[in-house]
Amino acid sequence: MAEDLNWAIGGEAGDGIDSTGKIFAQALSRAGRHVFTSKDFASRIRGGYTAYKIRTSTEQVQSVVDRLDILVALTQRTIDENLDELHDESAVIYDGERSWEAEYPDHITGVDVPLKSLAEEAGGAIMRNIVALGAACEITNFSIENLDEALEKRFGAKGEKIVENNKKAARLGQEYVAENYDLDVDYDIDETDNDYVLLNGDEAIGMGAIAAGCRFYAGYPITPATDVMEYLTGRIDEFGGHVVQAEDELSAINLALGAARAGARSMTATSGPGIDLMTETFGLVATSETPLVIVDVMRSGPSTGMPTKQEQGDLNMTLYGGHGEIPRFVVAPTSIDECFWKTVEAFNYAEKYQTPVYLVADLALAVTEQTFPPETFDMDEVEIDRGKxxxxxxxxxxxxxxxxxxxxxxxxxxxxxxxxxxxxxxxxxxxxxxxxxxxxxxxxxxxxxxxxxxxxxxxxxxxxxENWDYREFGNPDAENLVISWGSNEGAMVEAIDYLEERGVDVRFLSVPYIFPRPDLTADIEAAENVIVVECNATGQFADIIEHDVLQRVERINKYNGVRFKADELADDIEETLKTEAKAQ
Amino acid sequence: MSSDVRFTDFKSDKQPTWCPGCGDFGTMNGMMKALANTGNDPDNTFVVAGIGCSGKIGTYMHSYALHGVHGRALPVGTGVKLANPDLEVMVAGGDGDGYSIGAGHFVHAVRRNVDLTYVVMDNRIYGLTKGQASPTSREDFETSTTPEGPQQPPVNPLALALASGATFIAQSFSSDALRHAEIIEQAIEHDGFGFVNVFSPCVTFNDVDTYDYFRDSLVDLKEADHDPHDYDDAKEKILEGDKEYMGVLWQDEESVPYHQTHGVTEDMTDIPDGAADGSMDLVREFY
Incomplete structure (x- = not known):
């Protein structure tokens, strides 16, 4: 199992938590380390509690864990919210000069750094988070030069002076810890020569869209899908495309539909509440046989639900949403790099089969930044098939x-x-x-x-x-079969290692294709125990998998617009019974 | 574009199922004439139609067309035009489609000022559902769902357009064939969003806003010494309660269409068969 370090910075919304976390994540990535980030956040601009967490290792990491080693706490609530994850070896960096008195259990090491004062010394209180990053570098023996590169990337546009001030702030934090603490925590961060890129799922979807030749995007801002639109804005223009911010999702899907009718590769992205509105036009897209990619970055529902929390609750809606019967494809990328590749695929399915394609991602993919070797996104591998x-x-x-x-x-x-x-x-x-x-x-x-x-x-x-296959992990001969879809793949792949340590053997099938989907009947029948893992309350994917392996009932269907008539129905049933008898 | 296109080339072989005498016949004929007169042909024209009697127009005309969802024709037309600016885009619908279920889109389509033409066939009634009040029905107009009349003021679509920043506002009458075609033509030639509210009487369900009513009451701006480039004059006439006008009420001579303000001039339909040159730079950005 990967030897990992779990680091976080937390405070109130508006404290610059996100950008500080991102700078540290980038520094780690530049040092050739793998990074997997997650966010605790609320749907508000200021106040509350928000945190940016980083798990890092020299090996690939693809999940969060329930353990925090180093925490930069800008508020007491940050400590309180993470008490369960802090352990005997954990260190908490805080500013003892602030008005609150940091309270934490004795077994945790407190590192009191005058973040604000040192930031002011470097040129401004606004840089106090950067002072904390410098302190974190000292605790982990992480070369501060790595941080410099990330600071240049983040502040370069603001001028040399700002960059230099930030570098100084980081060094003041580093020196303060070096001079005042002799810590016995051992979290040395090794470096490698590897080059990685760091991106989140929304960005991967946006990049996949451009690579796939998408030239028109219309959308309405909604958490957690807005990053797709923000990514495309400006960038798609470089390739002759355009982004329209629509007045609502009803308009967004119709704008995208119009562009697709004109012959452009076209896309819209939203979350559950937006899909509700777009469902109105979904049937038209299918019936007019218009190729369109509709991205649903799921969040907790129903209604406004928990807008900044994870859920895979829209499976049934994407599979069945809309009145009447609508042929469609539903594709659910299982990892951040797959967000890129499945977007490329989605455009090809849409145009080859002149059908709407739901690309179903979720908050966990959208807000997580992960490192990959750049060749993971080899643009030469992208193929575009526009169909007939x-x-x-x-x-x-x-x-x-x-x-x-x-x-x-x-x-x-x-x-x-x-x-x-x-x-x-x-x-x-x-x-x-x-x-x-x-x-x-x-x-x-x-x-x-x-x-x-x-x-x-x-x-x-x-x-x-097409190849509608699953991705397979674990022991192919194990009697325990775990099936999952979408973003759970990373956590499950790492869980296999934990289970192996406990002597539990598992075969894991990660399914990115919801419709059409692989037939898992043989896999399920070959297993002793079958478990379907998904982030929702009722097991929507489990339901369809169970449905697939059921022995089928005979079906009589009528869809010419005329109701059943008694004599006709009697004939149909008799005929069906005869056919069934013959088959037996 | 060929110069020998006749307006009948825009006619499909489907016979309209509109009631005999319906104003929509005249509205459609004027649209076809205006398209032909402005040098368009069916292969470079895209008609987007909403839902309702008026929405059937896409079927009776011959061109590239989409008959969409109720109230959403404007976003579709906007998408078509932005993806391929070479196309002539004409969006058509009724007063229910445009000022009720689609009112939100109307405001924003006007604001965007995309270079397309929007024709609203305004009969002040829901015809296809057999005679209910529409957003432009008179306050005391009795219908099956408003036995005492709507008892709400009708929407003033011209004022709504003006308030949203319209660059071209016109009103027309389906039965005045010559003037109607002329006005649509001006809307097509306008550099930006050309909006024309066309009185298109419903002979079956509206016995108030009839041909006779419009013939008697409409004032042709041609004969009213009106300068369509004078904003204040336009505003006054649009907000005037007791008179209704035919002709171009307002045209902003400074209008800059969306594709120019936003630099959207390329035909987006033409893409390579793999990732475009420079795509790897997108990956490098994430270092």
């Missing part, structure tokens, strides 16, 4: 005898040709009404069935053509 797009020359193949473009042609694989507006002779209508091949409204029962079947057939085609 016709141009001025090939459009003819898809015109009917009267020269009209068959935008919803009833093809064998269910996928119709796509003509971007501007294509000569490709002009056509698309609508949320049931329509014929030309996109014109119809209530004809046969055409209705034809179009429903055609749209559903796209999913069947995708099932056959």
């Amino acid at each position: 797009v016709v141009d001025d020359d090939t459009v003819d193949e898809w015109l009917d005898e009267e020269g009209r473009f068959r935008a919803h042609a009833n093809t064998e694989d269910g996928v119709s040709p796509r003509a971007f507006p501007g294509t000569a002779d490709g002009a056509h209508m698309s609508t949320g009404l049931e329509h014929d091949e030309l996109g014109r409204r119809t209530e004809d029962t046969n055409v209705r069935i034809e179009q429903v079947d055609k749209r559903n057939r796209k999913v069947d085609t995708a099932r056959e053509q």
Whole structure:
């Protein structure tokens, strides 16, 4: 198991906790160490309690743990909130000159540093957190030059003077601890020659979108998805794209839909409450067969719920949300690097199958920064498949005898040709009404069935053509099978090591594809014990996995717009019973 | 764009199911004429339609089109135009679509000033659901859901547009074929958001705001010595309670459309078959 150090800084919102934590995380990353960060935060601008936590090791770390080794506490509440995680070897850095008297149990080492006074000496009280970082460097024997690089990155734009002041502040903190304390805690931070990049899940999604050729983004600010929009703003423009901040999520998805109809790769991102609103247009996206990537960065629901807390509660909504029956893909990246790659995949699925794709991430992925070797995001590996797009020359193949473009042609694989507006002779209508091949409204029962079947057939085609596999960890022959989806992968992969120490053998399947998804029937039947792990109360993924392995009932379905009739139903049932009898 | 495009080229072969005499026929004809007169053709034109009687227009016209969700036509049209600025985008809907369920989008679409044309077929009634009050229905207009009349003042769409910072505000009448097409044409040619409220009478459910009413009461600004570039004059006429005007009430000569203010001029549909050059710089940024 990785030898790790767990470090945190905590205080009130508005204390600069986030940016200070990020500077230390970057310093560690520059020193060739792996980093995994997490945040305790509330939905408020000032006050309350907020903390930025870092777990670091020379080996890859992909989860948080319940242990804190070094804590920079700007408030008493920071200490109180973390008492359970502090242990005999823990050190707490605090400012004894502040108005509050730090209270902590005797077994914890207190390091009283006059953060504010030293910051003022360096040029301003605002740098007191940087003084604390310098103190932390001394306690961990971590070279302060690593911090310099991170400070240059953070403050470089503000001028040389600011950078120099911050460097000085860090050194004053370092020297103060060196001169006044002889600590016997042993948290030496080793360095390596490795180069890592440090990013969070929202940024990975944004970067994946640009790499995948996304050129239009519309969104409405919402925690924890806003980082996607903030990342894309400015950057997507460098690639000829644009971000629109919409007036609401109803508008955001329609803006994105419009851009997609025009032929751009287009995306919107939101969290659960935004998905509620977007659900109105979701059916239109699917029925008009428009490729669109919709990102749901989940947080605790329902309603406003706990906006800054983790939950995987939207699985059913993304799978089933919307009136009527809507073919869709649901993809859930299982790690931060996968947020990048699954976004790339999502755009290809959307365009190949002309279908909305839900990319379901969650708060744990969104707010966590993690280190990766840069080649993890090898842009040469990105492939873009735009599907069946016709141009001025090939459009003819898809015109009917009267020269009209068959935008919803009833093809064998269910996928119709796509003509971007501007294509000569490709002009056509698309609508949320049931329509014929030309996109014109119809209530004809046969055409209705034809179009429903055609749209559903796209999913069947995708099932056959794509690889909807799970990611596997642990002992493949273990009798204990653990299944999970989304962001739990990192914690579960590390949990396997803990379990191994306790003599418990586990096979772990991490499933990034919710729909279509791998058939786990054989895996489940081969196991003695099966556990499904997910961050919600009712086990939404467990429900669908159980459903998959159930023996199926026979089905009679009617969807041409006409109700069941008694005599017809009797015939159908008799016919079904006969077929079943024959099969047995 | 070919110069020999006729307005009938914008007509689809679907026969409209609008009631005989419906104002929407005239509104649509004017739109098609204006599109042809401004040098557009069906292959470079994108029509976005809302829901309601007016929303059917996308089916009866021939062009690239999307018939969307109730009230959300403006965001769709905005997305289309930003993704491909070469397209001529025309958004059409009714008073319910634009001033009730879509009122929020109206305000923000006006603010954005994207270079598209928004035509509202205003019949002051919900026709497709068979005669309920709309946001522009008169205060005392009795309907199945408002037996005493709505008893609320109607929305003044022109004032709403003005308050939102509109750069082009016009009003038209579907039955005055010549003037109507002319006004739509001006809206198309405007550099920015061209908004036209078109009185498009419902002959089946509205016996108050009829052809006769509009014919008798509408004042053509052409004959009223109106300067559409005079903001104060426009404001006065728009807020006047007892008169209704036809023509361009307000046009901001300084209008700068969204794609210019935001530097969105590239066709976004053209992308490479892998990550674009320079993508690795995005990764390096995270060092």
